[in-house]
Amino acid sequence: MQNFAAEFSHALSLIFTGDSELWAIVLLSLKVSVLAVLISAVIGMPVGAALAVARFPGRRMMIILMNALMGFPPVVVGLLVYLMLSRSGPLGVLELLYTPTAMIIAQMVLVIPIIAALTRQVVEMLAEEYSEQLRSLGVSRLASVPVLLWDARLALVTALLAGFGRAIAEVGAVIIVGGNINHVTRVMTTTIALETSKGNLALALALGAILIGIAIAVNAMVSALALRAEQEGLRHA
Amino acid sequence: MRDLLPEMPSALDVKDLHISRKGKVLLDVCSLSLDGPGPTLILGPNGSGKSLLLRCLHGLISPDRGEVTQDGLPLGAEQKANQAMVFQNPVLLRRSVSANLDFVLKRQGLNRILRKQRITELLAEGGLEDKARQSARSLSGGEAQRLAILRALASEPETLFLDEPTSALDPGATQMIERMVLRASSRGVRIVMVTHDIGQARRLAADIVMMQGGQIVEHGAAKKVLDAPESDASRRYLAGGLVV
Incomplete structure (x- = not known):
């Protein structure tokens, strides 16, 4: 039986003494997930907004598909991205497998549907409310997209944070495409899995505590934004 | 500038306007011409087609058949650009009071200095000078409608x-809105307003369009329609009877 108290104490010392290995892993995790979420937002928000305001054949099908993709198993996403990036895959020539870029791509595949689906939902409800007024002001459907995105900004930040929560907690997909290589692609979740199996609980616990701290901070931000939005009457969804 | 040169507003004409849904006739207007200088008030009970007619006049709803023209021309982008509409429940952008005004002024192509100047004038016109930076969604009902x-x-x-x-406003807030409407009318803006408030029609209208069951039952000078209505529906409505 291991001495958990000693492991906890060691974990705390790793956090508070600024252990370089631990903080390098945290930094890489944040870098990968923040970049994945930002790029996903650039793609997912306009797609979600366009689905909310545009009317075309197959739109309903696309919405169902996008909602279904939100629940896509991460290991399957990891496998698909692996096949795309592997040497014999269509993007093999880019030599991205086992790099942080591959992990960003895998996280993007998981996060884009979340951001796009939440954006569509928020923007569609807002568009319903604004529709007659914007038409009265002479704003076309296309021109209404930036107006709606801006006016739904607080709800959309919530969507971004939800995407970030998914990305930072991801393990299955990133371990497949990243390979969990020390100092290269080792992030918090994959390190926790590895170090736990090796019995190095101190590092795993320290990373786990930081991950929980990030999750709480993200949720606190979501709640604070929702409260502010409600107080200012800016929230719609 | 409209403020300096009040002019006769453009004429609005309706011919053979018809809208029906699921076999029920919602609007059936053979002919209507709005060309007088003062405010036109469309009066009638709920479901009489008042709001539907207003939306057709503004081009928000396309009729099944019939036509709306402005100065003899069909409602196109140019004609619609010369119209504006205020809804029963004001739809304000989730921005500050001044940003709501700036949104329209930017679309007009005004530069920053002119926009700022115009926003100051408009806020003074609506008595909202001290609310410029406030979130538009936090305004009271009367203030929100004034901003709209x-x-x-x-x-x-x-x-x-x-x-x-003014359907959801108290008398004080209603009075402020009515003053704004009359000031706009005196500057040459054609006012077409829907109400079911007979007192409001008496206070504001130069002419009245009386509606019932999707049809216009009477149209004429306000005094004549209110004091000596010709149709039975108008007489009953104005007498305070339950017209359904």
Whole structure:
């Protein structure tokens, strides 16, 4: 039986003494997930907004598909991205497998549907409310997209944070495409899995505590934004 | 500038306007011409087609058949750009009071200095000077409706449609809205307003369009329609009877 108290104490010392290995892993995790979420937002928000305001054949099908993709198993996403990036895959020539870029791509595949689906939902409800007024002001459907995105900004930040929560907690997909290589692609979740199996609980616990701290901070931000939005009457969804 | 040169507002004409849904006739207007200088009030019970007619006049709803023309021309982008509408429940952008006005002024192509100047004028016109930086969504009902009217007027429309703008307001807030409407009318803006408030029609209207069951039952000078109505429906409605 291991001495958990000693492991906890060691974990705390790793956090508070600024252990370089631990903080390098945290930094890489944040870098990968923040970049994945930002790029996903650039793609997912306009797609979600366009689905909310545009009317075309197959739109309903696309919405169902996008909602279904939100629940896509991460290991399957990891496998698909692996096949795309592997040497014999269509993007093999880019030599991205086992790099942080591959992990960003895998996280993007998981996060884009979340951001796009939440954006569509928020923007569609807002568009319903604004529709007659914007038409009265002479704003076309296309021109209404930036107006709606801006006016739904607080709800959309919530969507971004939800995407970030998914990305930072991801393990299955990133371990497949990243390979969990020390100092290269080792992030918090994959390190926790590895170090736990090796019995190095101190590092795993320290990373786990930081991950929980990030999750709480993200949720606190979501709640604070929702409260502010409600107080200012800016929230719609 | 409209403020300096009040002019006769453009004429609005309706011919053979018809809308039906699931076999029920919602609107059936053979002919209507709005060409007088003062405010036109569309009066009638709920479900009489008042708001539907207003939306057709503004081009928000396309009729099954029939046509709306402005100065003899069909409602196109140019004609619609000269119109503005205020809804029963004001739809304000989730921005500050001044940003709501700035949104319209930017679309007019005004530069920053002119926009700032115009926003100051408009806020003074609506008595909202001290609310400029406040979130528009936090305004009271009366203030929100005043802002909606100011935003509509920001585009300097020839015609302003108002759909029961005071139906949820108290007498004080109603009075402020009515004053704004009369001031806009005196500057040459054609006012077409829906109401079911007979007192409001008496206070504001130059002419009255009386509706029932999707049809116009009477149209004429306000005094004549209110004091000596010709149709039975008008007489019953004005007498305070339950017209359904």
